Amino acid sequence: MADKSGWFDKPDNLKLFLRIFYVSLVILLVIDFFISKHAAFGFDGVTNFFAVYGFISCVMLVLIAKVMRMFLMKDEEYYDD
Amino acid sequence: MIEFPPALIFLLAAALAPLLKGTLRKAVLLAAPIFALIVVHQLPEGVIATLSFNDIDLVLCKVDRLNRVFGYIFSIISILAVLFAFQQEDKSESSSALIYAGGALGVTFAGDFFTLYIFWELMAIASTFVVLSGKTPMASKAALRYVLIHLAGGLLLLAGILIRLHETGSVAVEFVGLTGIASWLIFIGIAVNAAIPPLHSWLKDAYPAASYSGAVFLSAFTTKSAVYVMARTFPGTEMLIWLGAIMTFVPIFYAVLENDIRGVLSYSLINQVGFMMCGIGIGTQLAINGAVSHAFAHILYKGLLFMSAGAVMYRTGKTKCTDLGGLYKYMPFTCVCCIIGAASISAFPLFSGFVSKSMIITAAGNEQLLLVWLMMMFASAGVFHHAGIKVPFFMFFGHDSGLRPKEAPWNMKLAMGIAAFLCIGIGAFPQPLYNILPFPVDYVPYTGAHVVGQLQLLMFGALAFALLMLSGIYPAEIRSINLDSDWFYRKGARGFYQLCDKTFNGLNAWSQKWLAEYVPGLLARYFSEPGGNLQKYGMRMAAEAAGDEVDKKLEEHIDQRSKFSTYPVGGGVLLAVLFLTVVSFLYFY
Numbered sequence: 001m002a003d004k005s006g007w008f009d010k011p012d013n014l015k016l017f018l019r020i021f022y023v024s025l026v027i028l029l030v031i032d033f034f035i036s037k038h039a040a041f042g043f044d045g046v047t048n049f050f051a052v053y054g055f056i057s058c059v060m061l062v063l064i065a066k067v068m069r070m071f072l073m074k075d076e077e078y079y080d081d
Numbered sequence: 082m083i084e085f086p087p088a089l090i091f092l093l094a095a096a097l098a099p100l101l102k103g104t105l106r107k108a109v110l111l112a113a114p115i116f117a118l119i120v121v122h123q124l125p126e127g128v129i130a131t132l133s134f135n136d137i138d139l140v141l142c143k144v145d146r147l148n149r150v151f152g153y154i155f156s157i158i159s160i161l162a163v164l165f166a167f168q169q170e171d172k173s174e175s176s177s178a179l180i181y182a183g184g185a186l187g188v189t190f191a192g193d194f195f196t197l198y199i200f201w202e203l204m205a206i207a208s209t210f211v212v213l214s215g216k217t218p219m220a221s222k223a224a225l226r227y228v229l230i231h232l233a234g235g236l237l238l239l240a241g242i243l244i245r246l247h248e249t250g251s252v253a254v255e256f257v258g259l260t261g262i263a264s265w266l267i268f269i270g271i272a273v274n275a276a277i278p279p280l281h282s283w284l285k286d287a288y289p290a291a292s293y294s295g296a297v298f299l300s301a302f303t304t305k306s307a308v309y310v311m312a313r314t315f316p317g318t319e320m321l322i323w324l325g326a327i328m329t330f331v332p333i334f335y336a337v338l339e340n341d342i343r344g345v346l347s348y349s350l351i352n353q354v355g356f357m358m359c360g361i362g363i364g365t366q367l368a369i370n371g372a373v374s375h376a377f378a379h380i381l382y383k384g385l386l387f388m389s390a391g392a393v394m395y396r397t398g399k400t401k402c403t404d405l406g407g408l409y410k411y412m413p414f415t416c417v418c419c420i421i422g423a424a425s426i427s428a429f430p431l432f433s434g435f436v437s438k439s440m441i442i443t444a445a446g447n448e449q450l451l452l453v454w455l456m457m458m459f460a461s462a463g464v465f466h467h468a469g470i471k472v473p474f475f476m477f478f479g480h481d482s483g484l485r486p487k488e489a490p491w492n493m494k495l496a497m498g499i500a501a502f503l504c505i506g507i508g509a510f511p512q513p514l515y516n517i518l519p520f521p522v523d524y525v526p527y528t529g530a531h532v533v534g535q536l537q538l539l540m541f542g543a544l545a546f547a548l549l550m551l552s553g554i555y556p557a558e559i560r561s562i563n564l565d566s567d568w569f570y571r572k573g574a575r576g577f578y579q580l581c582d583k584t585f586n587g588l589n590a591w592s593q594k595w596l597a598e599y600v601p602g603l604l605a606r607y608f609s610e611p612g613g614n615l616q617k618y619g620m621r622m623a624a625e626a627a628g629d630e631v632d633k634k635l636e637e638h639i640d641q642r643s644k645f646s647t648y649p650v651g652g653g654v655l656l657a658v659l660f661l662t663v664v665s666f667l668y669f670y
Contacts, residue, residue, distance in 0.1 A: 003485065004410040005410070006409060006410035018547070021540075021543070021544075021547070024540065025540055025541065025544060028533065028537050028540055029537075032533055032534075032537065035533050036529065038528070038530055040443070040447065040449070040454070041451060041454070044534075048537065049534075050458075050533075050534040050535070050537040050538040050541075051537040051541040052541070053458060053459075053538065054462040054538035054541040054545075055541040055542065055544060057458070057459045057462035057463060057538075057542065058462055058463065058466045058541075058542040058545035058546060059545050059549070060459075061333060061334065061337060061459075061463045061466060062466075062545070062549050062554065064334060065334045065338050066554075068334055068563075069338050069556060071564075072338070072564040072565075073338070073559070073561045073562075073563055073564075074561060074562055074563070075561065075562070076560055076561060076562055078562055079562075079571050079572075
C-alpha cells in the first residue's frame with residue numbers, strides 16, 4: 001500500500017495535541033478544588049493527591065524498571081542452545 | 082428449557098467441525114458459543130446434571146449467581162474469538178480452542194471436584210494445542226514447558242482433592258479455606274492457573290508464542306476460570322490479598338521493559354488478575370462483586386487488546402515494539418479499537434475497567450488496608466502507563482516502521498467492534514453487569530471525587546510518560562528478553578540435568594572402571610592358578626623380609642607344579658585337615 005500522510009505527520013497537529021493535553025491537566029488540577037471528597041484514609045482527600053501520586057508512581061515505575069533492566073536483560077537467544 | 086451442561090455444546094462442535102469445510106465449518110464453530118450463551122442464560126439455578134460413579138455422585142452442572150456470570154462471559158468471548166479467527170485455516174487450532182472453551186465452562190459449572198478436575202485437565206491439554214498452533218520452534222518449546230507446568234499444577238489439585246475426600250468425605254465444590262495440607266494443595270493447584278507469582282511465568286512464556294488468533298482464546302479462559310474457582314473455594318483468605326497486591330505490582334515493571342507487544346499484554350493480564358485475587362482475598366460482598374465484575378470486563382478488553390495485536394500480526398507478521406510503529410494511518414479501525422481496549426484496561430471513566438476495578442479498590446479502602454490500597458493505586462497508574470499508552474503507542478504511533486499493511490479483514494473488525502462496543506457499554510451503563518453479579522450491588526462508580534481522582538491519576542501518569550519520552554530517559558525499545566521466574570526451570574533444569582549427569586554418570590564410570598574391570602580382572606588372574614599364586618606371593622614376601630633376591634628357579638618350579646597339579650598327596654591331606662578343623666571350630670563355638 002502506498003504511503004499515507006497521517007494527522008500526526010504535521011508538526012502543528014502534534015503541538016495542538018500536546019497543548020490540549022496540557023490544558024486538560026490544568027483543568028483537572030483546578031476542578032479538584034471544587035470536588036467534595038469521600039476519603040477512606042484521610043490523606044486521599046487532600047486536593048490533587050491523585051495527580052501527585054499518579055505522576056510519582058509512573059516516574060518511579062520507569063526508573064526502577066531501568067535499574068531492573070541492568071540485571072535482567074539478556075539477548076533474545078539467551079535460552080537457546 | 083434446555084437443561085444440560087453448556088460445556089458439552091463446545092465439545093460436540095469441536096468434534097464435528099474438523100469434518101466440515103469452508104463456510105459450514107465456520108458456521109458450526111460460531112453456532113456453538115451462541116447456543117451455549119442461550120443455554121447459560123436460561124438454565125435454572127440448582128443442580129442440572131448428575132452422574133453416579135463408584136459411590137460418588139458427580140454433579141456435572143450446578144448453577145448459581147456466581148458461576149452464571151462466568152458462563153456468560155466465557156460464551157461471549159468465545160463468540161468473538163471464533164469470529165475473529167475465521168481466517169485461521171488450521172483445523173486443529175479451532176477445534177482445540179473450542180474444547181478449551183468447553184473445558185472452561187465445564188470447570189465453571191462443575192458441582193464436584195472430580196468433574197472440575199477432569200475439565201481442568203481438558204483445558205490444560207486443549208490449550209497446549211492452541212499454543213502449539215503457533216507453529217514456530219518457539220511455540221513448540223513453550224508448549225512443552227506450558228503443559229509440564231499445568232500438568233504439575235493439575236496433579237497438585239488432584240492430590241488435594243483426594244486428601245480432602247479422605248478427610249471430609251466431601252468432593253463438593255464449596256468453600257475450602259486454608260486449613261490443612263489438602264487445602265494447600267488445592268490452593269497451589271489453582272494458583273498455578275491463576276498465574277500467581279512466582280508461578281506466573283508460563284503465561285508470559287506461552288501466550289506470545291501462540292498464533293494471532295490462538296492468543297485471543299488463551300487470554301480468556303485459564304486465568305479467569307481459576308479466578309472463579311478461587312472465588313468459590315477461598316474467598317476471604319488473607320494471603321490472597323497480599324499475593325494479589327504483589328501480582329498487581331511486580332509484572333508492570335516487566336511490562337515496561339518487554340519488547341513483544343503480546344508479552345506486554347501478558348504481563349498486564351497477570352497484573353489485572355492480581356486485582357481480582359486481591360478482591361477475593363478481601364472477601365467482602367463489595368470486593369467479591371468487584372473481582373467478578375472485573376473478570377467480566379477484563380476478558381472483554383484483554384480479548385480486544387489481543388485481537389488488535391493479532392490483527393496487526395495477521396497483516397504484518399510482526400509483534401515486537403522494535404518492528405512496529407506508525408500503523409494508525411493504515412489500520413485506523415484496529416487502532417481505535419486498541420485505544421478503546423487500552424482505555425478500558427486503564428480504567429478511564431466511561432470505559433469498563435472503571436466501573437469494575439474501582440469496586441475492589443474501594444473495598445480495600447473500606448477495610449483500611451493502606452499498603453494494599455497504595456500498591457493497587459500505583460499499579461493502576463502503572464497499567465495505564467504500560468498497557469494503556471505503550472501498547473497503542475508502539476504499534477500505531479511512535480516511529481514509522483515502514484510497514485504499509487491493509488486494514489484488518491471484516492470479521493476481525495466486527496469482532497473487535499463488538500468487543501469495543503461492550504467495553505464502552507459496560508463503562509457507560511454498568512447497571513446490567515451489576516445486576517448479574519453474585520451479591521446485590523450498592524455501589525456508585527460515578528461520583529465527582531472518583532472521576533476526577535482517577536482522571537488525575539491517569540493523566541499525570543501520561544504526563545510522566547510524555548516527559549520521560551521527550552527527555553530520553555524512557556527505556557528504549559531493545560530486542561531482548563528479561564529474566565523472570567521461568568529462569569529457575571529453564572536454566573535451573575539444565576543445571577539439574579548437568580548435576581545428575583556429573584553425579585550419576587560419574588558414579589557409573591567409576592563403577593565400570595573399578596567394579597566391572599579392575600577387581601574382576603584381579604580375581605581372574607588369581608583364580609587362574611590359586612595355589613601357585615598364593616605360594617609365589619608368600620615366597621616374595623619372605624624374600625623381601627629377608628632382603629634376598631627372589632629365587633627364579635623356585636618360582637618356575639611352583640609354576641610347573643601348579644600347571645600340572647603335581648602336588649604331593651600330603652599337601653591335599655593337610656588342606657583337608659585344616660578345613661575340617663575350621664569347620665569343627667565353627668560348629669562347636
